[in-house]
Amino acid sequence: MAQLVVETTDLTKKYGSFTAVNRLNLKIEQGEVFGFLGANGAGKTTTMLMLLGLTEPTAGTVRVCGMDPARQPLEVKRLVGYVPERVGFYEDLTARQNLRFTAELNRIRRAEAEDKIVSLLGSVGLSEVMDHPVATFSRGMKQRLGIADVWLKDPKLAFLDEPTTGIDPNGIDEMLKLISGMAKRGITIIFCSHVLPQVQKLCSRVGILSKGNLVADGPIDRLGRDAATAGRYRMEAEVDDLKPAVVEAVRRVAGIEEVETSGNTLVATARSDMRGQVSRAIIDSGALLLGMKIEEFNLEKIYKRYSKEA
């Protein structure tokens, strides 16, 4: 089993009588890209702040890379990077000077930092403006600088809070590429966003938070099957000529529970992925199989379903 980067047990945070986070149990493994979803005020940022040791939990425990962020704040912060929503920099300093300051705070040696800063600013596409003051930067540029800022300290874990808000579509693509680039280097990522297609593209696993409660946690396809078809697989096959005999042949395959048709498309439902068996049945019955796919789950549906449930 991979090393656990984040582990919380019954993590709770109350502000007065308001419970921001309620008995959260979360495990995130090394190298995962974890999508953290939830409405505004559902407790995502509070959870992140507790994981960073910037706010103390009311009850429960947090372990980040095996350490308690409240007890060992500096060690944890050395391993964890945080790009807050609406990240800000020193406006009068240039991009390069801002990163230099971050390097200094992280005690990265000057000579080493200089090369790293230049190459990082290159990889986030800010080479040409690295000596311009940040005040002249657009939102998207600041967000990318935020990524470089976190990357600079080579974190084990990076929290990205809404990194794509207010960026144009091309900028979003670049941002998502950057994030998956970070993930490929082995950096565990917790990605908070309201833009579900982006989360779906990027994340191997999601957790949905609603009013402080973790209402769903798992890989997107599993959550989707649970939500849409009570855990069943729906396989769609396109056939050149859908005769009743073909439908009958598929229906007779052991394990197939239901078959529906519309035009020349046949949809079979089963408890497991049976595309192989279904395609053989279609071909054996004399029809031509033109295409086949397994139903993909739309994160939006999953999200709506779970947040309604809570």
Place this chain on the structure above:
Amino acid sequence: MYAVFRKEIADHLTSKRFIILFALVFLSAVFAIYIAIQTIRSVVDPTSEFIFLKLFTTSGSNLPSFLFFLSLFIPIVGIALGFDAVNNERNSGNLSRLMSQPIYRDSVINGKFLAGLAVLAIMIVGVVLMVAGLGLRIVGVPPTGEEVVRLLGFVAISVLYGGFWLALAVLFSVIFSRTATSMLASLAVWIVFFFFLSVIAGAIANAVVPIDANSTIDAFTRNATIEGALSRISPCTLYGEATLGLLTPELGTMNSAMLIVSAYSGRMSNPLPLEQSLVIVWPQIVSLIALSAICFAISYIRFMREEIRSI
């Protein structure tokens, strides 16, 4: 903390704000020294002691002294260096990013405060050195050893005084989320202390012990004692008394009642030795330290307990 401290100093020294303030203080210092030299040449007995210190305390017939200018500008500089220290960073979304770096939370506020103090010290030392240099050239009287020590004490008290205003401004920058509010609040406190408190203290003293031309010396001294005690709430008064005591060795007491008595009796005291001057101004110095420490402590505690939110 050192990284924060160094960055803040660099920020201050290169900011337009600092350049404007420095120009302002510099020009008023040149103006004050010019007046002082004119006055010293025509009025002061050249054989008297402590000519060099008179450069700082002599005022024209109706033009203020260097000391007055400094007591006017130090609060402004202190406030300007501190009023947006924390809330500006919070508003720009910088604070939560800074907090996620591997530094202790108090090193942020300590670094900022110390950097402000260092910049204040640079400014005050610079201006005092300039005045001393100009005075040396024009008057041609070198300072004695005692005068140098008294001047050093004066610089230290001035930095301390600036430290109070810096601490107050930092406190407001922690409490208020908008920079305009924190600046106005600091300026309001300054205006009350600088302009109104002496008027209020006088009014209260007159209400408690009414005096007129026929009153006894006893009534006058009681009136003055009450007024003095009330106006010493203000760091401006404390600073004025402390620096005057240090730079005017002839001043035998800070007690305004005693001053009245000596004025009545027409007795002029001889210059005090340095230790005695220090003894006289010691309560003022301690009060200034206490006031600055209280302001800084409150902002420190507020800042340490604050929730760091990006919004």
